[in-house]
Amino acid sequence: MLQKLHELKEKALQALEMVSDSDELDGWRVGHLGRKSELNSILRNVGQLIPEERPAVGRLANQVKLALEVAYDDKAEALKRQELERALREQRSDVTLPGRPVSVGRLHLSTQTLREIYAIFGAMGFQVYESPDVETDELNFGLLNMPPHHPARDMWDTFWISDEVLLRTHTSPGQIRVMRERYPEPIRVILPGKCYRYEQITARSEHQFYQVEGLAVGHAITMTDLIGTLSEFARRFYGPDRRIRIRGSYFPFTEPSIEADMDCILCGGEGCRVCRYSGWLEVCGAGMVHPVVLRNGGYDPDEWSGFAFGFGVERPAMVKYSIDDIRLFYGNDLRFLRQF
Ligand SMILES: [Zn+2]
Known part of the structure; x- marks a missing residue:
C-alpha cells in the first residue's frame, strides 16, 4: 500500500x-x-x-x-x-504607432483677410485704431455731417438700441474718435471692425460684416495721395498688375467723393460672371474728408486736409477665393472654414 x-x-x-x-x-x-x-x-x-x-x-x-x-x-x-x-x-501597446492628431483651430477667413490688410497698410505707415461696435447717434451720423433730418441717413438701415444708441452701421465714427484723440498730430490710421445693418440676408448681403476704414489727416494731403494709396493696396492685395479706375460718387462725410474700381482679377477686364460682364470690380468708396467732419474732429479745415476710404472685408475675400455666398462667412460650417 x-x-x-x-x-x-x-x-x-x-x-x-x-x-x-x-x-x-x-x-x-x-x-x-x-x-x-x-x-x-x-x-x-x-x-x-x-x-x-x-x-x-x-x-x-x-x-x-x-x-x-x-x-x-x-x-x-x-x-x-x-x-x-x-x-x-x-495586447502590448505599440509605442511606435503615430499618436492621435490633436485638432488645432485656425483663424477664420475674415480674420486672415483682416490681418493681410493690416500688413499691407502697416507697410504704408498706417496704424490700426479700434473703436466700439456700439455707438451713439451723434458719432455714427451727426458728427459725420448727417444731422437728424439728413436724407443720407436712409442709406443705412440701422439696428437701434435706444433713441440715441445704435450698432454702428459703418466704421466711420472711428474717424471722429481718432481725430479727437490725436489732435493736433497728423493721422494715418486704418479703422477695422464689425458693422451692422438691418438688412435682408442674401447671398450678397449680411446683417453683420467687417469693414476697414482708412483715414489720413495732414497739412498737404491731396486726392493724388488717396488714389496712390488705393492703387498700392489693390496691387499688394490682388496682384501687381491691377489697375484702378476712379468714378465720382457721393458720401455725406467726404467732399469730393469717389468710388474706386479695379480691373476684374478673373477676366482681366474682358467681362465675366464675377464682374457682371463690366470688366471692373468695386474696391471702395472714398474721398477727401469733408470740412465739417474735420472741424468736428478738432482740425481746422483751412490748415488741414485729409482723405478717407472704406471697404468691406468679406467682399475682397469672396473675389480672391471665388466664394459666391457671403452667408458662408457666418454659417459656422467647418467644412467651409477648413478650406482656408
Ligand atoms: Zn470679370
Missing part, C-alpha cells in the same frame, strides 16, 4: 507537469485530489486496513495529499503568471 501511495504521488506530479492551462489544472485537481480520486478512496478506507498498517498508511497518505495540494497551488500560481504575461505580450 505504501508503495502504491508513492507511485500515485509520482504519477500525479508527472501529470501536473503536463498541465498547461487552468482548465487542465481543474481536471487534474478533480482527478487526483477530488472526492472520487484514488488518493481520497485510500484515505477513506484507512480504517479497514489491518491495525499494523493503519498508522503508516494514514500518515503517508496525508503527506501525499499535502504534497499534491502544495504542488497544485504552485502550479496555479505559475499558470496565472504565464497567462498574464501572454496577455501583456498579445
Whole structure:
C-alpha cells in the first residue's frame, strides 16, 4: 500500500507537469485530489486496513495529499503568471504607432483677410485704431455731417438700441474718435471692425460684416495721395498688375467723393460672371474728408486736409477665393472654414 501511495504521488506530479492551462489544472485537481480520486478512496478506507498498517498508511497518505495540494497551488500560481504575461505580450501597446492628431483651430477667413490688410497698410505707415461696435447717434451720423433730418441717413438701415444708441452701421465714427484723440498730430490710421445693418440676408448681403476704414489727416494731403494709396493696396492685395479706375460718387462725410474700381482679377477686364460682364470690380468708396467732419474732429479745415476710404472685408475675400455666398462667412460650417 505504501508503495502504491508513492507511485500515485509520482504519477500525479508527472501529470501536473503536463498541465498547461487552468482548465487542465481543474481536471487534474478533480482527478487526483477530488472526492472520487484514488488518493481520497485510500484515505477513506484507512480504517479497514489491518491495525499494523493503519498508522503508516494514514500518515503517508496525508503527506501525499499535502504534497499534491502544495504542488497544485504552485502550479496555479505559475499558470496565472504565464497567462498574464501572454496577455501583456498579445495586447502590448505599440509605442511606435503615430499618436492621435490633436485638432488645432485656425483663424477664420475674415480674420486672415483682416490681418493681410493690416500688413499691407502697416507697410504704408498706417496704424490700426479700434473703436466700439456700439455707438451713439451723434458719432455714427451727426458728427459725420448727417444731422437728424439728413436724407443720407436712409442709406443705412440701422439696428437701434435706444433713441440715441445704435450698432454702428459703418466704421466711420472711428474717424471722429481718432481725430479727437490725436489732435493736433497728423493721422494715418486704418479703422477695422464689425458693422451692422438691418438688412435682408442674401447671398450678397449680411446683417453683420467687417469693414476697414482708412483715414489720413495732414497739412498737404491731396486726392493724388488717396488714389496712390488705393492703387498700392489693390496691387499688394490682388496682384501687381491691377489697375484702378476712379468714378465720382457721393458720401455725406467726404467732399469730393469717389468710388474706386479695379480691373476684374478673373477676366482681366474682358467681362465675366464675377464682374457682371463690366470688366471692373468695386474696391471702395472714398474721398477727401469733408470740412465739417474735420472741424468736428478738432482740425481746422483751412490748415488741414485729409482723405478717407472704406471697404468691406468679406467682399475682397469672396473675389480672391471665388466664394459666391457671403452667408458662408457666418454659417459656422467647418467644412467651409477648413478650406482656408
Ligand atoms: Zn470679370
